[in-house]
Amino acid sequence: MMADSGPKEVAVIGNTELTSAELDNNIKNTMVEIEKGTSLLRKMEISVAEAEKRTGKNTVNMQEIYTVYLIETRPVDALTEGITPDSLWRRYSEFELLRNYLLVTYPFVVVAPLPEKRAEIVWHKLSADNMDPDFVERRRVGLENFLHRVASHPVLCNDNIFYIFLTEDKDWKEMVYETGFQAKADSRLKAVNAAFRVKNPDGRFTELKHYSDELQTVLSQLLRVRARVADRLYGVYKVHGNYGRVFSEWSAIEKEMGDGLQSAGHHMDAYAASVDDILEEEEHYADQLKEYLFYTDALRAVCRKHELTQFELEMVALDLACKKQQKEELVTGTVRTFSLKGMTSKLFGQETAEQREAKLQVLEQQLKEGEEAVKEKNTESDEFVKTAWVDIERFKDQKDRDLKEALISYAVMQISMCKKGIQVWTNAKECFNKM
Amino acid sequence: MSACTPKSLASSGQKPIQEMCHPLGAEEAVLTPSPDVRNITSSIGEKDQILPNGTPVETSSPSSSSSLLNRLQLDDDLDGETRDLFVTVDDPKKHVSTMETYITYRVVTKTTRVEFDLPEYTVRRRYQDFDWLRTKLEDSQPTHLIPPLPEKFVMKGVVDRFSEEFVETRRKALDKFLKRVADHPVLSFNEHLNSFLSAKDLNKRQGLALLSKMGESVKYVTGGYKLRGRPVEFSAMGDYLDMFTQKLGTIDRIAQRIIKEQSEYLAELKEYGPVYTTWAASEAELQGPLEGVASCMANCSIALDELTQDMSGDFLPVLREYVLYIESMKAVLKKRDNVQAEYEAKLEAAALRKEERPTVPTDVEKCQDRVECFNADLKSDWDQWQNNKTQDFRQLLTGMADHNIQYYEKVTAGDYWLMLSYVHLIQVVVQGAKGSVSY
Numbered sequence: 042m043m044a045d046s047g048p049k050e051v052a053v054i055g056n057t058e059l060t061s062a063e064l065d066n067n068i069k070n071t072m073v074e075i076e077k078g079t080s081l082l083r084k085m086e087i088s089v090a091e092a093e094k095r096t097g098k099n100t101v102n103m104q105e106i107y108t109v110y111l112i113e114t115r116p117v118d119a120l121t122e123g124i125t126p127d128s129l130w131r132r133y134s135e136f137e138l139l140r141n142y143l144l145v146t147y148p149f150v151v152v153a154p155l156p157e158k159r160a161e162i163v164w165h166k167l168s169a170d171n172m173d174p175d176f177v178e179r180r181r182v183g184l185e186n187f188l189h190r191v192a193s194h195p196v197l198c199n200d201n202i203f204y205i206f207l208t209e210d211k212d213w214k215e216m217v218y219e220t221g222f223q224a225k226a227d228s229r230l231k232a233v234n235a236a237f238r239v240k241n242p243d244g245r246f247t248e249l250k251h252y253s254d255e256l257q258t259v260l261s262q263l264l265r266v267r268a269r270v271a272d273r274l275y276g277v278y279k280v281h282g283n284y285g286r287v288f289s290e291w292s293a294i295e296k297e298m299g300d301g302l303q304s305a306g307h308h309m310d311a312y313a314a315s316v317d318d319i320l321e322e323e324e325h326y327a328d329q330l331k332e333y334l335f336y337t338d339a340l341r342a343v344c345r346k347h348e349l350t351q352f353e354l355e356m357v358a359l360d361l362a363c364k365k366q367q368k369e370e371l372v373t374g375t376v377r378t379f380s381l382k383g384m385t386s387k388l389f390g391q392e393t394a395e396q397r398e399a400k401l402q403v404l405e406q407q408l409k410e411g412e413e414a415v416k417e418k419n420t421e422s423d424e425f426v427k428t429a430w431v432d433i434e435r436f437k438d439q440k441d442r443d444l445k446e447a448l449i450s451y452a453v454m455q456i457s458m459c460k461k462g463i464q465v466w467t468n469a470k471e472c473f474n475k476m
Numbered sequence: 477m478s479a480c481t482p483k484s485l486a487s488s489g490q491k492p493i494q495e496m497c498h499p500l501g502a503e504e505a506v507l508t509p510s511p512d513v514r515n516i517t518s519s520i521g522e523k524d525q526i527l528p529n530g531t532p533v534e535t536s537s538p539s540s541s542s543s544l545l546n547r548l549q550l551d552d553d554l555d556g557e558t559r560d561l562f563v564t565v566d567d568p569k570k571h572v573s574t575m576e577t578y579i580t581y582r583v584v585t586k587t588t589r590v591e592f593d594l595p596e597y598t599v600r601r602r603y604q605d606f607d608w609l610r611t612k613l614e615d616s617q618p619t620h621l622i623p624p625l626p627e628k629f630v631m632k633g634v635v636d637r638f639s640e641e642f643v644e645t646r647r648k649a650l651d652k653f654l655k656r657v658a659d660h661p662v663l664s665f666n667e668h669l670n671s672f673l674s675a676k677d678l679n680k681r682q683g684l685a686l687l688s689k690m691g692e693s694v695k696y697v698t699g700g701y702k703l704r705g706r707p708v709e710f711s712a713m714g715d716y717l718d719m720f721t722q723k724l725g726t727i728d729r730i731a732q733r734i735i736k737e738q739s740e741y742l743a744e745l746k747e748y749g750p751v752y753t754t755w756a757a758s759e760a761e762l763q764g765p766l767e768g769v770a771s772c773m774a775n776c777s778i779a780l781d782e783l784t785q786d787m788s789g790d791f792l793p794v795l796r797e798y799v800l801y802i803e804s805m806k807a808v809l810k811k812r813d814n815v816q817a818e819y820e821a822k823l824e825a826a827a828l829r830k831e832e833r834p835t836v837p838t839d840v841e842k843c844q845d846r847v848e849c850f851n852a853d854l855k856s857d858w859d860q861w862q863n864n865k866t867q868d869f870r871q872l873l874t875g876m877a878d879h880n881i882q883y884y885e886k887v888t889a890g891d892y893w894l895m896l897s898y899v900h901l902i903q904v905v906v907q908g909a910k911g912s913v914s915y
Contacts (some may be wrong), residue, residue, distance in 0.1 A: 055574075101505070163505070202694065203724075212909050238732040252758060256758065259751060259755040259758070260618065260752055263748075264750050266744065267748065269744045269747075270741070270744045270745055272744075273740050273741035273743075273744050274739065276737040277737045280730065280734050283726075283733075284727075284730055287727055287730065290723060291723040291727075294716060294720065294723075297862075298869065298870075305873070444762055445761070445762060445765055447766075448762075448763065448765040448769055449895070452768075452772065452891050452894045452895050453895070455891045456888055456892065459891070460884075462883075463881055463884045463885065463888075466877045466881045467877070467881060469873075470877035470881070473875055476870045
């Protein structure tokens, strides 16, 4: 139940700087979007049903083995048995392409992350091998979760490319490239540059960036330590299996105590074996945390986009201010700032009136264009802030809900583990008592 | 009145632990159905749970509490028998003198035996004294299996000789030792035991004792006689002891390994909890649940630490004690072999000189007696030992199970707290989300 489309109350906008009219408008828009959004997941059942290995030639014409995933879709009305779902196969790289497309096309959306490409944080039982069946299985679940997240997103679910990804086998890649999204992508350099030089970013985005950095740090640490704890727990349980063996051997030389020892030994074996299930469940918890760890990247992407648009706005505004000043200087004849032109004109005489007039005209034109540009950029920036913040609030609520649920399940898991432990040791104790 | 049902003799059958009153748990009298009982009081820590009329109170299986172990260990074999000698070791006290620091234990004896001048004695003894007693018993009753003492030497720096846990573990072992000796049909009448229990100051005469010990052991060990045919039952005993020692060694290693793994788990757990606290600092809605998880982890750490301590303190020492015990038993078996070998050799020598003497010489007869006595003593002691062993290990292993059960119960208590605190939040989540969430 992770990727639910959310309650109607999600459109809570924390920005108190909006006027009430704007607020109403935003709520209306979001509601419409939610309606649209819920409709996709309502209409369609989406699942990533299977995974298979394929061999083929890669881009440098070398043989490679890769995994493909079966995406099944089925209209929700046709839930009756016998209706086979539509299906197609996709590889991980196609999911990546889809996501990149979404990131560029909807920069104000906190786009759900994909599961790990490679197993990064492993403990000794899990292999770091991408071909390992457990890893592939967890990835399958992660990919399905990704699709559900997108399909239930109020904005993203309406995207055509997404729909075709789910339903059309051929030529999807070409279609994606044809959208020209790659050209729209902001260069990393531009973004980094903007991040450094922006003067007045919206404070909320700065705060959000801090938060996502903190969350990333703490979740990475948490996942690392959890893996180590799991490793140790595994060791504790498994060593108890040795009791099983020695009790069995011992029971062979005993008369009275033999039976009790033997059965107690079996319970010790069961105890040692029980850790596998426990840790399997814990992996699921770890995956939930991991999703939010990867989400921090998406959060930062939105913040970066804001910084970029804000920066561009500032640049354009600065340019306009510059031009205005130039005009003023030209008109009043005063040279306030040092310029080579100014010096040369001082040295070599003033320009003629016609020259000045011509220059003024050019400047006027530039000023007009500049003002248009500023207006445009302003609108763009405002739009972005508005839509981004709506999605960020949506994300925050989703995060709080999901993680609360995850933490509570974790507690439930711990209790279940303890109950099993009590059961096993009580059984063993009964056997000991019978010795 | 105590809410739990008191029991009297072992014949009433084993009850599960939960139903048993702890003898020192209630502040009130522990009664038996016997109507003669009037002036029995029980208090925590001080008096014995013995009734002057000799009826024992069954208080077996106290594996629940490590510090209040039962004071009366009833041997199943003495069901129905009237015991007339009761001993207890308790009340450890530290003594500091200019020369040394050591612990003494109070030894209380209650008896109706004529061999004792008084019906009751209270003396203070230290480990050295117990060691002396055991040596004397070994020397004076070489054909019997003498119960073991806890280990004599401890590595300074590794173990704190004056820590509560160590002293308590030792006290329990000394108590068990003395009770076993007091219950033994032959050893309990030994004069050295009498002195130990009653004398104001133990006149140990260490020097002489050492000499006599030397003398006797020379006699037995360096007999140099080869054994012809060992009776099957004694071979079987030897074999069993060898195999048993092996198993005990394995169990000791496993237990140590588990303790080590648990310590490492604990170390990681101690790092794990605080990360949740750090995370909680940057969250709003999630702060509560995260703090909850952190405190659960802390709770778990404490419980795990206690488990490891308990196993180190209760489990391992008893295992080791048994290994030592078996060593001393094997020594006795060897003595028996030597006595038999001596007899066989003398018999053969006498047979060769048959012509000179018509009757079997007296020293050969004496040897034969010695062999037969030794065999008889050993056989009866062996059976008793098997019973004790079964009891001891039943107690040890159920103790291990109990410690683990307690650990899990403590952890569950912490988790339940977390769950209850946030159950109402689950309702909110359920109402908010469109799907149904069930737990």
